[in-house]
Amino acid sequence: MGEFVALKRKGPRFLGLCPFHNEKTPSFNVSPNLGIYKCFGCGEAGDAITFLTKHEHLSYVEALRSFDRALEIDPHCMEAWANRANALQLAGRGPEAEEARERARALGYKGTFI
Numbered sequence: 001m002g003e004f005v006a007l008k009r010k011g012p013r014f015l016g017l018c019p020f021h022n023e024k025t026p027s028f029n030v031s032p033n034l035g036i037y038k039c040f041g042c043g044e045a046g047d048a049i050t051f052l053t054k055h056e057h058l059s060y061v062e063a064l065r066s067f068d069r070a071l072e073i074d075p076h077c078m079e080a081w082a083n084r085a086n087a088l089q090l091a092g093r094g095p096e097a098e099e100a101r102e103r104a105r106a107l108g109y110k111g112t113f114i
C-alpha cells in the first residue's frame with residue numbers, strides 16, 4: 001500500500017492522508033502486520049484486496065495479477081501468498097486458493113483468510 005499513499009511510521013502502524021476522502025490531518029491507518037487499513041475520518045476500512053479494488057478500481061482478477069507480480073519479485077512473501085489466496089477465493093477459484101493458503105501458512109502466516 002505504501003506505493004499508493006504517502007505514509008509515515010507511527011509505532012507498529014503507518015499513518016497518512018486518506019485516499020478516499022479529502023483531509024488535511026492524516027487519519028488513514030495501515031497495519032502492515034495485519035494487512036489491513038482503516039480511516040478514522042470517513043470510516044473506510046479493509047484489507048489489501050479491498051484497497052486495490054476500491055482505490056485503484058481494479059477487479060479481483062487485476063488485483064490477483066498485482067499479487068502475482070509481487071510473488072515474482074519475492075516468492076517467499078507470505079503476505080503476497082495470503083492476499084493471492086483471498087483474491088483467488090473471491091474470484092471463485094477455490095482449489096488454487098487452498099494451494100495459496102497452504103503456501104502462506106508454510107511461510108508462517110498466522111492471519112485469517114476470507
Ligand SMILES: [Zn+2]
Nearest residue numbers: 018021039042
Ligand atoms: Zn477517509
